[in-house]
Structures are given as C-alpha cells and as structure tokens.
Amino acid sequence: MDNNNNNNNGKVLQKPPPPAAAATTTVVAAASPLRKMILVASIAAGVQFGWALQLSLLTPYVQLLGIPHQWAAYIWLCGPISGMLVQPLVGYYSDRCSSRFGRRRPFIAAGAALVAVAVFLIGFAADIGFHAGDALTTGKPRPRAIAVFVVGFWILDVANNTLQGPCRAFLADLSGGSAKKMRTANAAFSFFMAVGNILGYAAGSYDNLHRLFPFTATRACDHYCSNLKSCFFLSIMLLAVVTVLALSLVSEHPWTPPETDEVEERDVTDTCRVPFFGELFGALKDLPRPMWLLLLVTCLNWIGWFPFLLFDTDWMGKEVFGGKVGDKSYDAGVRSGSLGLMLNSVVLAVMSLAVEPLGRALGNVKRLWGIVNFILAICLAMTVVVTKKAENWRRLAIIRGVNISQTSPPAGIKSGAIALFAVLGIPLAVTYSIPFALASIFSSSAGAGQGLSLGVLNLAIVIPQMIVSVTSGPWDELFGGGNLPAFVVAAVASAASGIFALTLLPSPPADHPGAKMPTMGGFH
Numbered sequence: 125m126d127n128n129n130n131n132n133n134g135k136v137l138q139k140p141p142p143p144a145a146a147a148t149t150t151v152v153a154a155a156s157p158l159r160k161m162i163l164v165a166s167i168a169a170g171v172q173f174g175w176a177l178q179l180s181l182l183t184p185y186v187q188l189l190g191i192p193h194q195w196a197a198y199i200w201l202c203g204p205i206s207g208m209l210v211q212p213l214v215g216y217y218s219d220r221c222s223s224r225f226g227r228r229r230p231f232i233a234a235g236a237a238l239v240a241v242a243v244f245l246i247g248f249a250a251d252i253g254f255h256a257g258d259a260l261t262t263g264k265p266r267p268r269a270i271a272v273f274v275v276g277f278w279i280l281d282v283a284n285n286t287l288q289g290p291c292r293a294f295l296a297d298l299s300g301g302s303a304k305k306m307r308t309a310n311a312a313f314s315f316f317m318a319v320g321n322i323l324g325y326a327a328g329s330y331d332n333l334h335r336l337f338p339f340t341a342t343r344a345c346d347h348y349c350s351n352l353k354s355c356f357f358l359s360i361m362l363l364a365v366v367t368v369l370a371l372s373l374v375s376e377h378p379w380t381p382p383e384t385d386e387v388e389e390r391d392v393t394d395t396c397r398v399p400f401f402g403e404l405f406g407a408l409k410d411l412p413r414p415m416w417l418l419l420l421v422t423c424l425n426w427i428g429w430f431p432f433l434l435f436d437t438d439w440m441g442k443e444v445f446g447g448k449v450g451d452k453s454y455d456a457g458v459r460s461g462s463l464g465l466m467l468n469s470v471v472l473a474v475m476s477l478a479v480e481p482l483g484r485a486l487g488n489v490k491r492l493w494g495i496v497n498f499i500l501a502i503c504l505a506m507t508v509v510v511t512k513k514a515e516n517w518r519r520l521a522i523i524r525g526v527n528i529s530q531t532s533p534p535a536g537i538k539s540g541a542i543a544l545f546a547v548l549g550i551p552l553a554v555t556y557s558i559p560f561a562l563a564s565i566f567s568s569s570a571g572a573g574q575g576l577s578l579g580v581l582n583l584a585i586v587i588p589q590m591i592v593s594v595t596s597g598p599w600d601e602l603f604g605g606g607n608l609p610a611f612v613v614a615a616v617a618s619a620a621s622g623i624f625a626l627t628l629l630p631s632p633p634a635d636h637p638g639a640k641m642p643t644m645g646g647f648h
Contacts, residue, residue, distance in 0.1 A: 127465050130395050142607035145170065147307070150202065150462060151378075152576040156298040156299075156300065158308070158593070159306070160298055160374045161295055161298050161299070161305070161309045162375075163297060163313060163369060163373055163374050164291060164294050164295055164298065164310055164372045165291075165309065165312040165313040165315070165316050166316050166366045166369070166370060166372055167232065167287065167291050167316075167366050167367055167370050168288070168291065168313050168314075168316040168317045168320060169316040169319045169320035169323070169362065169366055170236075170320060170359070170362045170363030170364075170365070170366045171239075171250075171284055171287050171288060171315070171317075171320065171363065172316070172318075172319075172320025172321050172324065172361065173320040173321075173323050173324040173327075173358070173359040173362050174239060174243065174280065174284070174320075174324070174356065174360075174363070175284060175320070175321075175324070176298040176320060176321045176323075176324025176325050176465065176469070177328055177352070177356060177359060178277075178280070179356050185273075185348070185349070185352055185532045186270070186273065187451065188214075188263030188348065188349070189249070189250065189253075189266050189269050189270050189273060190264055190266050190270065195529050205586075205590065206278060206281045206282045206285060208582070208583060208586045208587065208590070210281075210282050210285040210286060211285040211288070211289040211578070211579045211582040211586075212579030212580065212582065212583070213577055213579070214231055214285065214286050214289050214290060214579070215289045215290070215579035216579065217231075217385075218231050218289070218290045218293060222378055223343065223378065225376065225378075225643065226281040226375070226376020226377065226378065227290075227297075228291070228293055228294040228376060229290075229294075229371050229376055229378060231285055231286055231287075231289075231290040232286075232291060232294070232367065232370075232371060233367070233371060234286060234362065235283045235284070235285075235286030235287030235290070236283075236287065236363055236367045238279055238282060238283030238284075238286060239280065239283040239284070239287070239360060239363055240360050240364075240601045241279055241283075242276045242277070242279040242280035242282075242283055243276075243278070243280070243356040243357075243359065243360050245272055245273070245276025245279065246273055246276035246277060246280065246352075246356065246588075247277055247340075247352060247353040247356045247357075248272075248345075248353070249269045249270075249272040249273035249276060250269045250342075250345045250349050251342055251344045251345055252269065252272045253266050253267075253268035253269025253270070253271075253272055253344070254266075254269070254343065254344035255344075258304055258344070258635055260343070260344060268623040269344075270549070275398065285582070289578055289579060289582070291313070292310070292313065292489070292560055292578050292596060294376075295309040295310065295312075295313060295579055296309070296564050297376075298374075300421065304480075306561050306564055306577070307479070307480055307483070307489070307558075308480060309559050310556075310557040310558075310561045311476050311477065311479050311480055311557050312476075313381025313556070313557065313560075314472070314476040314479070314553055314556035314557040315476040315477060316472055316474070317476075318469045318470070318472035318473035318476055318549075318553070319469075320362075321465065321466070321469030321472060321636060322466055322469040322473065323358075324355070324359065324363065325462045325465040325466035325468075325469060325609045326462075326466050327354075327355040327359075328351075328355060328356055328459075328462040328465075328578075329398075330351075331347075331351065331459065332351075332563070333351050333354045333355060333358075333580055336354055337350075337353065337354045337357055340353040340354050340357075349502050357464075359577075364639050373599050393513065414582075414629070414630045415563070416565060417624070417628050417629050417630070418562050418581070418584075418629065419580075419581070419583070419584040420584075420624060420628075421493070421559075421621050421624050421625045421628075421629055422559050422581065422584040422585060422586065422621075423584045423585075423588050424588075424617045424618070424620050424621035424624065425497060425500075425555060425559075425617075425621040426584070426585050426588040426589065427588040427592065427613070427617035427618075427621075428497070428500055428501065428504065428614045428615070428617040428618030428621060429500070429552075429555065429614070430588060430592040430593075430614075431592055431596055431607070431610035431611055431613070431614040432504060432507075432548070432611065432614060434592065434593075434596070435596075435607040435610065435611075436461055436464075436465065436545070437457070437458045437461030437462060437465070438458075438461075438607060439461070439507065439511075439607045439611075440454075440457040440458060440460050440461035440464070440541060441453075441454040441455070441457030441458045441461065442454065442457070442606060442607070443507075443510075443511040443514060443515075443590060443606055443607060443608065444457055444460075444510060444511065444514045444517050444533060444537065444538070444541050445457030445460070445513075445533060446513075446514065446533075447531060452534070456532055460538060460541070460542065462546070463542065464541065464544070464545030464546065465544040465545055467542060467545055467546040467549070468545045468548055468549040468552065469549065470546075470549065471546050471547070471548075471550060471553075472549035472552050472553045472556075473549075473571065474549075475549060475550050475552075475553035475554070476553045476556070476557065478553075479492070479553055479554060479557050479558065483558075486629075488559070488631045489562070490626070490629045490630075490631060491626065492554060492558065492563075493554050493558050493559075493629075494621075494622045494623070494625035494626035494629075495622070495626075496551035496554045496555075496621060497551060497618050497619070497622030497625060498552055498618075498622040499547065499548075499550055499551050500548065500600065500618040500622075501552040501615045501616075501619040501622065502615075503544050503547055503548050503551075504611050504612075504614050504615035504618060505612070505615045506539075506540075506544055506614065507544065507607075507608065507611045508608055509540075510537065510540050510541050510544065510612070511606075511608055512598070513531050513536075513540070514537050517533055517534060517537060518533075553631050559581060560578060563578060563580070563581040564578075592610070596610040599613070605640045
C-alpha cells in the first residue's frame with residue numbers, strides 16, 4: 125500500500141509509530157494456509173453457542189429469579205464493563221506474550237477454562253441459592269441465586285472477551301498482512317459464529333433437552349431452568365472440542381521482543397510508567413482520522429443492535445404473544461423467538477460467505493456496511509408494526525370471548541415477527557466481519573499490535589452496550605413499559621450509522637487493486 129497518499133483518495137496517511145509501540149511492531153511472515161484459519165475461526169462456534177444461550181434465555185431466566193424487567197438490563201451492564209477493560213488488556217498482553225506456546229494460544233486456553241467455571245455458576249445459580257437459604261416462593265426475588273448468577277455472568281463475559289480478542293488477533297497474524305485474507309478470515313469467523321448461533325438457538329427452542337441430563341431437574345430448578353443447564357453443558361462440550369483441535373493443530377512459535385536501544389527503552393519506560401494504560405491512551409491519541417470515523421459508525425451501529433439483542437425473545441413473549449414472565453404464553457413466545465434467532469443464524473451463515481463478493485460488487489465494503497445498516501433500521505422500525513398488529517388481535521379476541529392466555533397469535537403475526545429475525549441475519553453478518561477487518565487496516569499507523577487494535581475497536585462496541593444497559597429499562601418504563609421505546613431509538617441510531625458509513629467513512633486501502641494491508645505484530 126502506498127503510505128504517502130492522502131486518505132481523501134482512499135489511502136490512509138501513515139504516521140511514525142509512537143515509541144511505546146516500538147516493541148510490538150514486527151514484520152509478519154507469509155500467510156498461513158486457509159485450513160489453519162478455518163480451525164482457529166471454528167472456536168467462534170463454541171463461544172457463540174454460549175452467547176446465543178445468553179441472548180435467548182438469560183433475560184427471561186433472571187426475571188424468573190425475581191428481577192423485574194426494568195432492572196434486567198442492569199444485569200447485562202457487567203458484560204460491557206468487563207469487555208471495556210478485559211479485551212484491550214488481553215490484547216495488549218497477548219501482543220507481548222513470550223510463552224513457549226505462542227502469543228495467542230495461552231489466552232485462548234485460559235478463556236475456555238473460564239467459560240467452564242462461568243457455565244457452572246450460571247446453570248446452578250438457583251440450586252446454590254436454595255442451599256444457601258433462598259425461599260422458593262414464586263415471583264419473589266432469590267437474592268443469593270441472583271448474586272451467584274451475576275458472578276457467573278461476569279466471569280462468562282470476561283471469558284468470552286479473553287477468547288474472542290486473541291482469536292481475531294490470531295487470525296490477523298495468520299493472514300500474513302494480506303487484506304484479502306484478513307477479510308476472508310473475519311468472514312470465516314462470522315460464519316462459525318452463525319454455526320454456534322444455530323446450535324445455541326436450536327437448543328434453546330427445544331423444550332425437552334433436559335431429558336438428556338436428568339440430574340439437571342431439582343427442587344430449586346424447574347423445567348425451564350433444567351433446560352438452560354442442559355444447553356450450557358452442550359455448549360462447553362462443543363467449545364472444548366473446537367478449542368483443543370485448533371490449539372493442537374495450529375502452532376505458534378514463541379515471540380521474541382526486538383532488541384531496542386537502552387536509552388530509547390529507558391525513555392519509553394519513563395514516559396509510560398503504566399504500560400497497558402499508557403499504550404491504550406497512546407493508541408487512541410495517535411489514531412488516524414479513518415479509525416475515529418470507524419469507531420463512530422461502530423458505536424452508532426451497536427446502539428442499534430444491542431436493544432434487540434438484549435430483549436428480542438422478551439419482545440416475542442410480551443409484545444407479540446401478550447404473556448407475562450412465567451406463564452405459558454410468555455414461554456411459547458420465548459421459544460418462538462429462539463426459533464427466529466436460529467433462522468437469523470442460518471441467514472447469517474449464508475451472508476457471511478457472501479460478504480467478500482458483495483463488497484467487490486458494490487465497489488468497496490463500506491458501501492455494503494452502509495446499505496445493511498439501513499436494513500437494520502427498517503427491521504427495528506417494523507417491530508412497532510408487528511406489535512400493534514398483535515395488540516389489535518388480542519383486543520378483538522377479548523371482545524369475542526377468546527382466552528388469549530391459551531391461544532397463540534395468528535400465523536400471519538408470528539411469521540411476520542420471525543421474518544424480522546431472519547432478515548436481521550443480513551446486517552449481522554456484516555457487523556461481525558467488516559468492522560474488524562477495517563480496524564486492522566485503519567489503525568495500522570497507530571503503531572499498536574493486532575490485539576490492542578481490536579481492543580480499541582471493542583471500546584466502540586461495549587460503550588454503547590453500557591449506555592443501552594443503563595438507559596433502556598428506565599426509558600421503556602417512561603413510555604409505559606415494554607421494549608418498543610428502546611427499539612425505536614435503536615432504529616434511529618442504525619439509520620445514522622448507515623448515513624455516516626456512506627458519507628464519512630473513507631474507502632479502505634484494501635479495496636484498491638494491488639493494495640496490501642499494513643500489519644502490526646508478527647507471526648512466525
């Protein structure tokens with residue numbers, strides 16, 4: 125890539141790397157075979173299996189433990205907070221890890237072990253709380269179970285961030301600096317995320333999975349809870365298999381820090397007494413303008429995504445099926461939402477394979493990202509239409525004397541809601557792949573390693589999640605409860621992200637013929 129051109133012509137103006145980054149900038153070896161990238165990317169299936177269970181089942185689960193809807197979002201706040209700190213921290217130290225097992229693999233193995241601990245705490249939260257003194261009165265909070273759940277949930281998010289950051293950085297290392305391989309690797313990661321989603325949502329929508337593990341049903345853990353336990357057992361088994369295969373068959377040579385001048389090293393130490401935070405703030409300070417615009421578009425994009433990801437099955441149970449937490453109609457809505465999420469993941473898998481050719485057909489990937497953000501905005505706006513249709517049906521059914529608690533909505537309303545889930549797989553595939561590939565290109569002039577660069581991008585993902593987690597509950601209550609107020613704000617944010625992607629975000633250098641992505645951090 126020509127580093128001397130202005131980014132108005134689609135090129136990124138390069139700056140000299142800051143001194144603190146000098147220890148991490150190395151030359152990358154030739155790209156590894158595609159099969160190795162696929163093995164590493166397959167870890168995403170194990171990670172996403174558990175994440176799909178979080179999205180589809182845990183919001184209803186925490187309400188069954190006695191947490192009101194308006195407070196459920198605060199439970200999710202721990203995830204973005206841990207992601208804001210953990211992923212940049214793990215990225216920073218994985219860039220500098222000199223273990224004989226390699227730079228990324230020790231962190232991936234540690235993350236998988238933490239997932240196992242978290243799954244146990246979440247799945248057995250009700251049982252642990254009961255044995256610690258919680259009453260089993262229906263509808264009343266179980267404080268000890270909630271405490272165990274929150275600790276497990278926090279550990280699970282820490283584990284997911286410990287896994288995903290090094291996995292994407294590992295793929296960047298394996299790409300050998302090729303922009304095309306980078307986009308292909310991220311598309312493969314997105315594809316396996318879809319595979320994990322399909323398995324997770326399929327498990328979540330199956331009502332009798334607990335029969336595979338009869339011991340999961342206990343006095344404190346009802347039918348729904350035992351199904352959740354069984355789903356998590358399957359998720360940890362899948363994660364263990366793909367992680368062991370990837371770490372066994374894809375090797376890393378130990379990383380050796382480059383030799384530095386003693387005076388320069390002393391100056392760097394004096395300037396940056398806290399290595400991680402100094403490096404992080406230095407990376408933010410020296411970000412090129414295209415990376416700042418990428419962070420802006422990503423931030424708005426996730427303000428659009430997170431309300432739906434947080435409350436999608438709750439929306440199906442309450443607004444579409446008209447149920448309340450714990451009754452049959454609500455449970456039926458949650459299961460239908462899990463089916464919709466499974467279809468969403470099928471579309472996500474297919475679209476992940478089409479991201480690269482569609483980006484070429486449109487001229488560059490930023491146009492593709494802008495277009496699909498408008499699709500996201502339209503789908504979020506359509507949740508209002510589906511909800512109003514369902515409310516009108518229930519109003520007419522009550523007038524006719526129909527027991528709506530024993531009757532599901534008409535097929536047209538259910539299919540319309542599920543269709544929204546499916547169509548959202550199109551923008552989701554782009555969200556899971558393009559921003560990460562662009563970050564590796566745009567942030568190259570900041571002088572940071574791949575792990576830290578992706579950690580900086582993660583800030584633009586978790587900060588919107590924190591905003592949504594803090595504000596969505598009170599915002600929804602302000603307008604009478606339900607999920608629609610947050611969905612409307614999400615639709616506006618999604619439309620804004622589409623506008624900015626098309627008008628402000630520069631064309632990435634990798635979209636130009638013969639361009640090669642500048643790289644950070646080495647793989648040998």
